[in-house]
Amino acid sequence: MIDVYISADMSSRSIGARDVENTLRSEQERRGDFRVVTTGSRGAFFLEPLIEVATAHGRVGYANVNASDVAALLEQGLLEGAAIAPFSIGVVTEHPFFKGQQRITFQRCGVIETGSIEAYENASGYAGLRRALSELGPAAIIDQVKRSGLRGRGGAAFPTGIKWQTVADIVSLKKYVVANGDEGDPGTYADRMLMEGDPFALLEGMTICARAVGAQQGYIYIRAEYPRAQAVMKQAVQSARDAGYLGASILDSGFAFDVDVRSGAGAYVCGEETALLESLEGKRGMVRPKPPYPAISGLFGQPTVINNVTTLATIPSIIVDGGDQYGSIGAGRSRGTIPLQLAGSLRTPGLVEVPFGVTLREVINTYGGGVPEGHQLLAVQVGGPLGDLMPDSGLDLPIDFDAFSAAGSMLGHGGVVVYDERTNPLQLAHRLMAYVAHESCGKCAPCRLGSQRAAEILDAMRRGETQPDDVQLIDDIAFAMRGSSLCALGMMAPTPVLSAIQRFPMWFSEVNDAK
Amino acid sequence: MEVHAGPVSEIIARHAGHPEMALVALQEIQAQSGYIAVEAVNALTKALGVPEGELQSIITFYTELRTTPPAQHRICVCHGDSCAATGADRISETVEAHLGIAPNQTTPDCKYSYEHVYCLGNCALSPSMAIDEQVVGRCRPDTVVQQLERASESPAWHSRQDGSVYPPGDGSHA
Structure with missing residues (x-):
């Protein structure tokens, strides 16, 4: 039976992959000589909807397919990997977009059937957890993570191994592992793709982490804007439980760990780790002062590893191939x-x-x-x-x-x-500040008031109603926000506008002329 | 007023005595009914032991939580960085002209609500909008109206009259 792959990723479906999939399925019922396999996306969204077919030469791709093209493609030899203009792109991994990439975290995303634990196992999935349970003890796992040099991919770039070590060193009856899937930064979608395309990699990474630090319970916090990621993760958790990869005695090792999937409710600040923990505790997502860091006093006051989804999904590869291998890159x-x-x-x-x-x-x-x-x-x-x-x-x-x-x-x-050049620079500067004003949790005054005031000034600027000293005023507000905000949101909010004033003085030249 | 026996009272009973489940309970109630009614808040206060003021402060903090019935279809135009860079303004102008409403408003017939959102995670296919849970990528002003009309023919995202038919998104159609 020939395997025909189509992405079920939210993005792919936003431009018609679902219609292509449905047409493939009705053709499959009619013809019966192939199998439709849904995957995540490989990330080349300009090629979507992309159909792939397994051939002797590798996976061959047909790009930018409409549902109405499917029947003709099958007639013309799609199942044999025939070259069909203008859709053929040849062997997918040979495409210029993929050729120079080095896929470790995303090695399976868009490749294997999503949500299938068997497909995951066949692609070296859960080999890392097996190694972590049989061969390596907690200390050796952390040693591998340290050797890999892995730093948090959520933004702060803190060394993952050191964070784990901190939690492992604390004696506590309860510890938690939290996956931060509140990918709120506009312009980012890596976590979403991973959760939709390779959900077991995240679960395996969390389980290895739990083993290393001695945690019993994990949470995956996913933003409300990602309903498909939530659905895929929930189903994956259930499959992992059924297969013995989560639960009271994982792979009969006596090690117990389980995971719950939680939804955000539309608050950018909940991507900040302490606000996320407050939200997981059922409260408003207000930032906590640090220290204490979550590693010491996190969820419900207990030692907690909180890592980004991409960070945790990278862990299985590090344990399988060794920290030194990853660290050599x-x-x-x-x-x-x-x-x-x-x-x-x-x-x-x-x-x-x-x-x-x-x-x-x-x-x-x-x-x-x-x-x-x-x-x-x-x-x-x-x-x-x-x-x-x-x-x-x-x-x-x-x-x-x-x-x-x-x-x-x-x-x-x-x-x-x-x-x-189609973007109006002052409008851009205003929009970025207005965003912070909208998303500030309000706990500390520099962020709550500073972002609001700066946004008002920039709004006036973009409407051409500039007052003398406006640039200076923004600079003063920025100084206060940077120095005295409670979390990174307020501290970094002035960065875009300050960098613009410094590097694109011409954007503000009319403003200066108005003085 | 009391919450009648039914799915909402079951949700509340399931979380009784667990103040840490306040947000989850509110999300489940909204998924069930389409919004969070004042009766549900009162019942939740008693069951969870969380003061009503605190529940209200949670509801107002999270933009996804609402206390009034939603429109049949929810239109979200993305104004995240990538969409803003690729013409989100023209998409919202078209939507606003077609629906005759401004952001955060609902059409008088309660058919559509309309809002700006900040990133749907569809950044490689900008500009994007979401019609209910269906994300639409590479939006163009000349196709947006057609998309909206197609949505009006599809079943309501949830019913205003009978909250119980609200389908909690399994994301399968997203």
């Missing part, structure tokens, strides 16, 4: 690979997993295809809505947490949004 103190999410004004945006060290320009041009013809790059924002705005001349930075922070930038969760 990368640049400086940024080890391994990072999934970058390309978005905005690009010809071929999508998810790209590359080793640390390649330059931002390379990523934007080689994978993203550059800005569409006839347009010019205005600015690039990396790391979400709190990231700085970079001009074209700043794009030769290597993808590396420390190189970014040395340049006053941040890699964050790996979102890369490209703006072209």
Whole structure:
């Protein structure tokens, strides 16, 4: 039986993959000579809806298929992998978009049947947990994670092994593992893709973590905007329980661990770890002062590992191949690979997993295809809505947490949004500040009032109603927010506008003229 | 007023004595009824031992929670960074002109509610909007109206009259 693959990823379905899938299924019933397998997406969204067929030469792809094309494609030899214009893209992994990538975290995403524990096992899934339970003790697991050099992919880039060690060292009857799937940074979608496309990798990573630190209960907190990710994860939790990978005695080892899936309710700040914990406790998602850090006093006051989804989903590969192997990739103190999410004004945006060290320009041009013809790059924002705005001349930075922070930038969760000349710069600056004003949890005054006031000033600026000293006023507000906000939201909120004032003075030149 | 015996009272009973389940209970009640009625809040206060003021503060904090019945169809136009960079403004202008309402308003016939959201996670296919749970990528002003009309023909996302038919999203059609 020939396997025909189609993505069930939310994004793929947003441009018709569901219709293609339904048509494939009715053709399958009629013909009976193939099997429809639903996967996540590989991240080349400009190729979606993408049908793949398993052939002797590998998986062959047919891109940008409409439901109305399916019958003709089958007639013309899709099942044999025939070249059919204009759909054929040949062997998918040979496509220029994929060729230079190094897929570790996303090795299975878009490849294997999503939600099938058997497909996951056949793709080396749960080999890491088996190794963690039989061969390695808690200390050896943490040692492997430390050797890998893995740093948190949620944005803060804290060394994962050290966080785990902190929790493991505390004696406590109750400990928790929390997966942060509240991927709220506009322009990011890696966690969503992983949860929809390779849910067991996250569960396996959490279970290995629980084994290492001695936790009994895990939570996956997923934002409300991701209903499909929630549904896939819930089903995966049930399948893992049924197969003995979660529960009272995992793989008959006597080790007990279970996971609950929780939904967010529309609050960006809940992506901040302490606000997320408050929300998990059933309260308003208000930020807690740190210290104490969640590793010491986290969920319900107990020691808690809280890691980003992408971080945890990377753990199984590290345990299977060894921390040294993962740590041999990368640049400086940024080890391994990072999934970058390309978005905005690009010809071929999508998810790209590359080793640390390649330059931002390379990523934007080689994978993203550059800005569409006839347009010019205005600015690039990396790391979400709190990231700085970079001009074209700043794009030769290597993808590396420390190189970014040395340049006053941040890699964050790996979102890369490209703006072209069609964006009004002052409107952009205002929108980014208004976003913070909207999402501020309100606990501390610098963030609550500062973002509101700065947004008002920028709003006036973009309407041409500038007052003298407005730029200076923004600078003063920014100083207060940076120095005295309780969490990263308030501290980093002024970054986009400050970077714009510094690097794009011409945006504000009319403003200066008005003085 | 009391909460009648039925799914909502079952939800409340299931979480009785567990204040930490306040948010989950509110989410479940909304999934069941389409919104959180004042009677449900009163009953939840007693069952969970959480003061009513605290429950209200939770409800007002989370933008997804609502205390009034929703419209039949929920239209969310994404204004996240990527969508803003690729013409989200033109999409919302078209939606606003077609529906005749501004963000956070509902049409007089309660057919559509309309809001701006900040990232649906569909950033590689911007600009995006969501009609109920169906995300639509690569929106264009000239196809948006057609999409809205298609939504009006599909069954209501949940019924205003009878909360019990609200289908809690399994995400399968998203």
